[in-house]
Amino acid sequence: MMRSSLLDKLKGDINDHYKKLSDERKETGCTILCDCWSDGRTKSFIVFSVACPRGTLFLKSVDLSGHVDDAQYLFELLEAVALEVGVENIVQVLTDSAASYVYAGRLLMAKYPSLFWSPTAFNCISKILEDFSKKELVSTVLEEANAISRYIYSQAWTLNMMRKYTGGRELIHPNISKLVSNFLSLRSIMIQEASLKQIFSHSEGLSSIYSRGPDAQAFKSLLYSDRFWKSARETVSVSEPLLKILRVVDGDMPAMGYIYEGMERAKIEIKAYYNGIEDKYVPLCDIIDRRWNMHLHSPLHAAAAFLNPSIFYGLNFKVDSRMKNGFQEAMLKMAADDKVKSEITKEHPVYINAQGALGIDFAIMGRRLNAPEQLRLSCISSRRPVAVDETLKRDSFHAGAYDGIFLLAA
Known part of the structure; x- marks a missing residue:
């Protein structure tokens, strides 16, 4: 009996939370997140989620x-999911950057002009690092760093000795993409050189x-x-600015407003x-x-930075x-009527x-201390106008690697 009552309560709590998130996206707009998974052979899945300021909901x-x-x-x-969520409620759709997704995303934007589509920032930056890794110097030093890691982790004695001298710090970074892991491992090796x-x-x-x-002998060589070590320092130095951006988009704060400038x-x-030196x-x-x-690069990233x-x-x-x-393109695309456009022009x-x-001392101090809400401006369909003064209030939602962008009503 108690088990049944608790289960019913849990089910009710989940339904209440679902309804709150569903209602909120009608007010604030939302992002459709498309997470792809494959076993590398024949099985492939796509997981759809809906993110809004209050949280992310599996669809x-x-x-x-x-x-x-x-x-x-x-x-x-993608169209079926957009219609299920409500095209009028969606700000953007984020997918993988494979050619098929790129074409599908462009078809979606062509049919529904109010939507934005783009791959995730994590995916794009990973592609940049992949292109970096094709440079001879970078590919060589990454492979050598992998050889160092493989040797150390291949036997208990060398692994224990490594942990002894590094104070328990690890060289490898699992649970992320292999390519990003390679760059992070090289960075760890360089830091732990001595x-x-x-x-x-x-x-x-x-x-x-x-x-x-x-x-x-090869390890010691x-x-x-x-x-x-010279190649390692050079590779880490040129990849670190990109890894910093990955940390931002994979963190606990809205990230889109930082990607353009990053x-x-x-x-x-x-x-x-x-x-x-240009060469x-x-x-x-x-x-x-x-x-x-x-x-x-999209108008949303420019507008978010702006x-x-x-x-x-x-x-x-x-x-x-x-x-x-x-910024202007994003506003024009998302402003549904002349009244909203007029509010944007005034603000x-x-x-x-x-x-x-926005000019008082408290607000000036908050520019650096608080993460901004994303595009808190009156510019989306029938949602009521919001004063630009509200830009300094802070959200508590987790954007994660999807760098979601939301338009929030006061």
């Missing part, structure tokens, strides 16, 4: 086996049977190779590392631009034409010039 999963490369099938699937060299430099290591043999800053840091930094910056423009007070009001920040045009200079509540 359903679909077996995609045999249809992964069928763009028309994927479009029809500790790793101690494994076979003390008497315990020198007398061990594990210090002999071809694998041990890499550990004392100046060329390896990508620009990454190029600046890479250029600075190479002291402005060094230009090829890498071209990779970033190509992937960014091909996959991720409406992020911590960025927009920064001393060194300059609004470029792409950001300005992106725009208030935000630009930090007038009213």
Whole structure:
């Protein structure tokens, strides 16, 4: 009896939570999240979730086996989900960046002009790192770093010695994509350079049977190779700005307002590392631009950065034409009628010039302390207008790797 009562209560709580999230997305807008999974052989699934400021709600999963490369099938699937959630409630749809999803996403936007589609930021940045890894220097040092990790983790003695000298810190980073894990492992190896060299430099290591043999010799050869450590420092230095962005989009705060500026800053840091030598930094910056423009750059990212007070009001920040045009395009696309457009026109200079509540000391201090809500401006379908002064209030939702963007009513 008690078990039945508790189960009924739990079911009621879940239904109440479901209803609250369903009602909220009608007011604030939502993001459709499409998470793809494959066993690498024949089975493929796609999991649909709906995210809004209050939380993320699982919608359903679909077996995609045999249809992964069928763009028309994927479009029809995305369309069915959009209609189920309500096209008028959706701000954007996020999917994988495979060609079939790209085509399906573009078909969806063509049929429903109020929607935005893009791949996730995590996916786009992973593609940039993948292109980096095709550079000879990077591919070589990543493989050598993997060889170091494989040797250490292949036997208990070397693993225990590594943990002894690193204070229990690990070199490998599971539970993320293999490529990103490779870059993070290289970074860990570089940080632990001195500790790793101690494994076979003390008497315990020198007398061990594990210090002999071809694998041990190859391991020691890499550990004392100046060329390896030089390549490791260079690779870590140029990949770290991108890994920083991954940490942001995989964190506990709304991330979209930081991606645009983060990508620009990454190029600046890479250029600075190479002291402005074009032959060094230009090829890498071209990779970033190509992937960014091909996959991720959209009016929403520009608008989110534009409406992020911590960025927009920064001393060194300059609004470029792409950001300005992106903001205007996003507003025009999402403003449903002349009344909403009129409100945007009125509120725009208030935000630009930090007038009213945006200019007081408390608000100025909050620019750096608080994460901004995403696009808290009156610009979506029939939702009622919101003052730009509200931009400094903070959300509590988790955007995670999907870098979701939401328009919130007061």
